[in-house]
Amino acid sequence: MYSKDEIVVCKKSKLEIQNIFNQGIIDRDDLKILKHPRRILCANYPIIKDNGEQEIITAFRVLYNNNLGPGKGGIRFHPSVDLDEVSELAFIMSLKTALVDLPFGGAKGGIRIDPKEFSKTELEKISRGYVREFCKYFGPQIDVPAPDVNTTPEIMGWMIDEYNKITGENTKAFITGKTIENGGSEGRDKSTAMGGFYILQEEYKEIQDKLKLKVAIQGFGNAGSVMANLLQAEGYTVVAVSDSSTAIYNERGLDIEDVFNYVYGGDKKQRLIGYSNAKQISNEELLELDVDILVPAALGGVITIQNVKNIKAKNILELANGPITVEAEHVLEEKNIQVIPDLLANAGGVIVSYFEWDQNLKEEHWSLEDVNNKLKDRIITAYKKVLEVAGKESLSLRKAAYKIAIQKINKK
Numbered sequence: 564m565y566s567k568d569e570i571v572v573c574k575k576s577k578l579e580i581q582n583i584f585n586q587g588i589i590d591r592d593d594l595k596i597l598k599h600p601r602r603i604l605c606a607n608y609p610i611i612k613d614n615g616e617q618e619i620i621t622a623f624r625v626l627y628n629n630n631l632g633p634g635k636g637g638i639r640f641h642p643s644v645d646l647d648e649v650s651e652l653a654f655i656m657s658l659k660t661a662l663v664d665l666p667f668g669g670a671k672g673g674i675r676i677d678p679k680e681f682s683k684t685e686l687e688k689i690s691r692g693y694v695r696e697f698c699k700y701f702g703p704q705i706d707v708p709a710p711d712v713n714t715t716p717e718i719m720g721w722m723i724d725e726y727n728k729i730t731g732e733n734t735k736a737f738i739t740g741k742t743i744e745n746g747g748s749e750g751r752d753k754s755t756a757m758g759g760f761y762i763l764q765e766e767y768k769e770i771q772d773k774l775k776l777k778v779a780i781q782g783f784g785n786a787g788s789v790m791a792n793l794l795q796a797e798g799y800t801v802v803a804v805s806d807s808s809t810a811i812y813n814e815r816g817l818d819i820e821d822v823f824n825y826v827y828g829g830d831k832k833q834r835l836i837g838y839s840n841a842k843q844i845s846n847e848e849l850l851e852l853d854v855d856i857l858v859p860a861a862l863g864g865v866i867t868i869q870n871v872k873n874i875k876a877k878n879i880l881e882l883a884n885g886p887i888t889v890e891a892e893h894v895l896e897e898k899n900i901q902v903i904p905d906l907l908a909n910a911g912g913v914i915v916s917y918f919e920w921d922q923n924l925k926e927e928h929w930s931l932e933d934v935n936n937k938l939k940d941r942i943i944t945a946y947k948k949v950l951e952v953a954g955k956e957s958l959s960l961r962k963a964a965y966k967i968a969i970q971k972i973n974k975k
């Protein structure tokens with residue numbers, strides 16, 4: 564569809580890859596294979612809105628690399644979705660699946676909409692339309708989508724139904740992140756946070772009194788809210804959480820159960836701006852708090868060259884994809900702030916997606932305990948490997964993770 568010269572995508576990743584090539588961490592062949600996405604799909608398709616008007620929906624799917632197996636990666640619904648972002652995220656997925664040793668390549672999809680502006684019926688039409696547009700490029704052995712920002716098990720359900728209608732198949736392994744009734748896996752809903760949580764538990768295993776560890780979490784959606792609950796249950800002090808409306812703060816620790824009930828307890832999800840049991844601060848202030856662990860769990864590009872000088876956290880766990888810009892990361896390195904990179908920190912989601920796909924193909928259903936044990940095993944193995952390479956070669960955790968993943972993709 565596009566020639567490799569016509570289209571410029573992944574400016575950020577290319578910069579990073581070029582940097583690590585310049586430092587001799589990877590060789591020229593590694594560089595070549597990851598310079599361009601394997602396949603880019605773009606569609607503008609119409610849906611009829613509830614008021615009878617027609618709306619054109621812009622959507623993308625990028626398969627970045629499939630050396631290790633079918634493409635794998637979520638589909639996000641967000642107004643800022645564009646080809647560059649989707650390609651960037653597909654690139655990260657390629658590294659992520661390789662790093663945690665899954666038989667998958669990397670892909671990502673996106674629809675440029677603000678889901679809050681559409682009714683449920685309209686969202687269903689948008690989701691089904693997406694599958695119709697790209698159907699022949701999906702399949703359990705070709706490219707397997709999943710949820711991402713603003714997409715849910717219910718949306719996965721509409722998509723699989725459409726896929727099976729069009730293809731006449733009855734496969735469950737076309738998509739992951741489904742409800743349990745639809746063939747989903749136990750533990751998939753909490754898996755992104757759970758993976759990051761296992762890493763933190765391993766990192767701080769020497770610290771008996773977790774109350775001493777102060778945590779700030781940016782984002783209170785699927786990943787951020789589950790992480791807040793898990794950490795508080797283990798005794799960590801979660802001092803701040805946020806959503807797009809505001810951040811809330813209590814230096815002695817928030818009552819996460821109360822916050823969770825406020826946001827998710829009613830018929831409709833509530834915004835934190837209406838929560839009155841804690842002090843309100845801005846999202847910017849949350850990022851700059853003096854905490855032991857900062858968890859960006861919302862969107863990309865939130866720690867930038869503008870605010871990085873004010874970051875005081877000792878450790879940053881990237882539960883979101885791409886929350887730190889390349890320039891900001893250099894400054895964090897100079898300031899000796901550790902970053903546990905996205906391709907490791909949030910790999911729990913795709914790991915359990917793999918379990919779901921595997922269970923679907925084998926027509927099995929594993930217990931929650933089984934899923935969580937397998938998840939812990941796989942993510943901690945990857946974490947230890949990253950620590951080992953980083954230690955041996957004096958690399959940041961991200962560079963070490965990149966090196967391991969890229970070498971695996973190139974089957975070295």
Ligand code: GLU
Pocket residue numbers: 635636637638707708709710711712739884909910912913914916
């Ligand atoms: N969207 C998640 C991610 O960025 C999960 C992808 C998947 O399960 O395929 O890792």
